[in-house]
Amino acid sequence: MEEEMSSRFHSQICGKLLGDGCIIKQTGRKPRFQFMHRIDDYEWSNYCYMNLKSFIPLNGPKYKRANDKRVKRGFTESYMVQSRTSDIITLLEKIWYYKKIKQIPSDYVDSYLNEEALAWWYQDDGHLKMANGTPRKVILSTDNFTTSENQQIIGILQQKFSLYFSLDSQNRLILYNQSQILYFHQLVRPYLHSSMDRKVIKFNEENKVFSPKRTTIYLPTNIHIKKPTNEINLKLNLLPHLYKIIASRESYLDFYKKRILPLRTIQPRKSYQIIVEQKHWFYLNIIKKLTGLNYSEIVNLCFKLELTRQI
Secondary structure (H helix, E strand, C coil), rough: CHHHHHHHHHHHHHHHHHHHEECCCCCCCCCCEEEEEEEEHHHHHHHHHHHHHHCCCCCCCEEEEEECCCCCCEEEEEEEEECCHHHHHHHHHHHHCCCEECCHHHHHHHHCCEEEEEEHHHHHHHHEEEECCCEEEEEECCCCCCCCHHHHHHHHHHHHCCCCEHHHHHHHCEEHHHHHHHHHHHHHHCCCHHHHHHCCCCCCCCCCCCCCCCEEEECCCCCCCCCCHHHHHHHHHHHHHHHHHHHCCCHHHHHHHHHHHHHHHCCCCCEEEEEEEEEHHHHHHHHHHHHCHHHHHHHHHHHCCCCHHHH
16 A cells, blocks of 8 residues: 555656646755645645645645736735655655756656646646637647657657647647547546636537438448448447447546547548438537547447447
């Protein structure tokens, strides 16, 4: 149990040091760990303090006010948490810093960057951009690291989580792909604090009445179809089963890597003009909303599902 808790501490501190946490060291003195959040995020500051204080000697959140001409009010308000000295912090300073500059310790990050660490980093330095109720972008600010270091982080995120971030002009990590954004959200969702509501993806419930309608479906050429409308509608009978997989976080995360991620592969495709039956539209739209997949990709998944019977 002690080893498990120690591992969790390192994951949490990893997320914090990727985010707003830092280690300060004055000349001739031992290093101290510190993080600061805006006044509105007091609850998040206190939550981090409560989780970390069993492992390092932390003082509770302390109110800070600083003059700042860049903001309209002329000052900023925040809460700062700072530690006393300890052997663990001295060790962390040696791992994360070189000549007082924070750097990415690839081995340490590779060992401890799990889903909870990713969530802590996101809550510290992440941003969710929504437009018309649709998630458009996830940003992880890493502008204090070099481009080379950020490329290392991108590689670790890809290897550990199958997340494909890119760098923007401000040297930040960005996810644009809606399917990837929704998968990222599922990874971090259990670890998002209640005060971080602005970083939670919420969907509006729709009570629409659907009717049969014509649409174009694009499928890989290795799927052979003779009667498109009949055969595709028959496969769409699997949608309730697919929805059950998507609706469960545990099954969805595994399904994403095994089934959804391969859909990124570019393949020759053929188009089919079909009429989708009324009963299928509810599931098509809710699966689309939860996964970010388009209708063609959802139909493709139905063809790939390996079931002993159809629903």
